[in-house]
Amino acid sequence: MSAKIIVTGTGTGIGKTVFSAGLANLLGADYWKPIQAGLEGETDTEVVACLGGLSADRILPERYRLQTPASPHHSAELDGVRIEADLLDVPDTGERPLVIEGAGGL
Template sequence: MSAIVVTGTDTEIGKTVFAAALTGALGASYWKPVQAGTDEQGHGDAETVAGLSGRPVLSCAYRLNTPCSPHRAAEIDGVEIGLDRLALPQVDGPLVAEGAGGVLVPVTRELLFADLFAHWGRPVVLVARTGLGTINHSLLSIEALRSRGVAVLGVAFVGDAVEDSEATIAAIGGVKRLGRLPRLTRLNRETLAEAFAANFRIEDFR
């Protein structure tokens, strides 16, 4: 099994949409170990990825009600998150695993997502927005991952092109600039696949 971890510099930056695009492009299965909060229909990121990728989606290890950091959502729900249930699932073919929020979001009060990624020992794609503040957020995230021995495959940007910020992050962070996914006016499986193919090289993820 080959697995790629998708994480972000923050929440609500387009990480799940990128994860869906990557899942579809690789013909992969998708897994989000912890889902905290859902929409009015009870849908979380897994349902979003399923609709946008058309690929198999594995059940979350933990599906929590409150839309906040997993450690707190679990406490509110009276759930104890255990590392044994957070092992990467075994699947035929590639797997895309998505964290929640940023790299230092707590899974529990003793475990951060960056620590979990280090435990998995799989390469990470960092998703970063292109707006103001992204240089600081991205470089801090890269530093946090590398300090734990996590391999950073590269940075995938989301948003309007900001050439200097993207180039600066890649140069100072010493990371590969994988591409940039534009915000799509019409977001569906077809438009997302087309945007990914036009802006990324699938070879960079294999």
């Protein structure tokens, strides 16, 4: 079983994405952001791929891509999406570690 590392923080814009990119690069890890809220401009996944120099096979697709830039539960409500907890099971990445970026806020 590979290591699973969750990157979280107290808010939006505090550096979770940049830290996740560096950590994934350093560890040779895959990267996963389960829920992306806000799709205008670059997404966190796109930023991590670029900053971390991660190839496409090291990026796991988001389970939910929500239009509204807000907390996931609020964004889902506004977008008319129901978040299913079963779809948020952590993916198996084999022997490669996995960096999981959470939403801003605890």
